[in-house]
Amino acid sequence: MTPQDSNLQERCGTLIAWGAAGSVTMAFLWLLGDLLWHGLSHISWTFLVSAPRNAGREGGIGPILVSTGLIVGICMAVAFPIGLGTAIFLAEYTRDDRPMGRLLRGSLDVLAGVPSIVFGLFGNALFCQALGLGFSIASGGLTLACMVLPILIRTTEEGFRAIPLDQRLSAAALGLSRQTTVWAILLPAAIPGLLVGSILGLGRAFAETAALIFTSGYVDRMPESLMDSGRALSVHIYDLAMNVAGGNPNAYATAVVLVGLLVLINLLASWIAERWTTANHLPA
């Protein structure tokens, strides 16, 4: 290879790298810009609190926000204790090389990869039919709880693993039992990890559509109890875009609300994660 050849290659390489990044950025700015351009003008306080009218073409998303909140609330209320328990078990009570720990970790990885539509099928079969909950906010929340568990457990477990071994050894030297150590010493130290995990799980729950269509249903009225069917924000976007002619303006506005919520959630998670790492680097 002559120097000229390699020079040419270098130039091409630089060009390709900048070109790829540029085109990707353009595509995404197009997407975000389009959403904001069409959606922002429709958002107002009345849009957020009033009920949808005329199949969602007019009116707002008040009841849908409430249903979404309830679904996600149930999801977190169920997933949080189970997730915390499993994470403590994985981080403190098993070793990586034990078959039990490996099996659990393997099944978590698989569970994280299961497509959401399959969770929808499963939720429909178990919660709606076998347990007789029907299309309801409760079924939707429980299905989502199964879905967010893997991410919740993984992040929480990492939170526990980041705690220096010294703390466990000191606790043992003071004669504390394993249980006291976990609850009184390790749990407070792992709270940031727990928070980040929950927030990421929350984000995933908000974004989910496919698993909710056949579990929490389509009804866009204000829910009266947890056994009522309720429509989530993402399902509302889908329905407006696909089944309601002329629903696009409100679908845009709902999409902006949903994306805005998710951005807030992610910012919160990364803010906590950042504070947590800097706090860990402080001299003891």
Add this chain to the structure above:
Amino acid sequence: MAGGILLLVVAFLILESWPAFQDIGPARFFTDQDWYPTERLYLLTPMLWGTLWATLGSIVLAAPLGILSAIFCHYYAPPLLATWYRRLIELLAGIPSVVYGFWGLVVLVPVIGQLHPPGPSLLAGILVLFLMILPTIMLVAHASFAKVPLSYIHSAMALGLGRWAMIRNVLLPTARAGLFTGILLGIARALGETMAILMVCGNVVQTPSNLFDPIRTLTANIALEMAYALGDHRSALFVSGLLLMGMVVVFVVMAEGLQYRKLDDTAR
């Protein structure tokens, strides 16, 4: 507990699809004339092809661009730009699939429709999936480039290699396992994606013959017909769910395997 839930998921899928295996038999999913559940014809292959082509197309686009994006971020972009670029991609990784689908429906589909009617097509599906899995591939590639030992880069520079030569001959081979992991995770995500595909692909049951044909994927089929499916039809949908889960599991396990292999390599 988590293992229990996985078992529960698999158990219910098998339980619900059992009637289909008994009444219809596994062979007929591949040999029937067509998919007309009301006429008791249950051919899954057109949907299977739809899923496979859409996944293949999106990965062919997203893998090189995702990896190049990561390279750009690490080795070409000025630090400030790199940070912002990564933030943008992280933001996109969090955008729900239904929003991608909506954008595809109102923006991409009309554009494609002008080029070559009807518009809702395999191409639209590929493009939307490509945008959705690109962040996954880029972020995993980014992480694996960050793990390349600094001494490799220093040695390459000391040898007088140019940036591109260094990337091609030193960095890409070193980070290979991580890059493949990212691609496999991207494939798993593309296979399982429902909403975006459902909204832009047209949902006609047929084996696509070119990029502009409308298609229906396995996931979209479940989403569309689950609402009214009864009896064997319902079980047939659970069978397709089982099939999907099987494919995704294979890719996820392969990705995990690669990561373990990488650990062994560094240990040696």
